[in-house]
Amino acid sequence: MNTGRKKLEGNGLWESSRMMLPEHKVRINQLEADQKKRQRIELDEQEWAIISQLVDASLKMRQLINLQMFHETEELVVVGVVDRVDQLQSRFMVDGEWFAIRDIEGASLEH
Missing domain, CATH: 2.30.30 (SH3 type barrels.)
Structure with missing residues (x-):
C-alpha cells in the first residue's frame, strides 16, 4: 500500500495541508475584490x-x-x-x- 502517492494525486497535497499564510489570504481576498470592481462608463x-x-x-x-x-x-x-x-x-x-x-x-x- 502506497499512501504517500495518494496524497499527491488530484488535489490531495492541498487537501492534506490546510495551512495558509495570513499574507496569502490577504492577497487572495484583494485579488477577488479587484476582480469584482466595475469600470466607469464613458458617456458621450x-x-x-x-x-x-x-x-x-x-x-x-x-x-x-x-x-x-x-x-x-x-x-x-x-x-x-x-x-x-x-x-x-x-x-x-x-x-x-x-x-x-x-x-x-x-x-x-x-x-
Whole structure:
C-alpha cells in the first residue's frame, strides 16, 4: 500500500495541508475584490445632454428621478428629487445628500 502517492494525486497535497499564510489570504481576498470592481462608463456629449435635461426637469418641476451612479463594487441607484445643482463643484443634491455629477451613468424620470 502506497499512501504517500495518494496524497499527491488530484488535489490531495492541498487537501492534506490546510495551512495558509495570513499574507496569502490577504492577497487572495484583494485579488477577488479587484476582480469584482466595475469600470466607469464613458458617456458621450448627447448622453450628457439628456441627463442634464432630466436633472434640470427634476430640479425645476420637482419630478422624481432615477439616477444610475458609478460605484466600484455595486450597482448604485439614487432615487429622489434633485434639490440643488452646484456647477462649481460639479455636484448635485438629492434628499439632502451630495453626489458627484461625473458619477452619473444614466437617468430616467418617474412618471
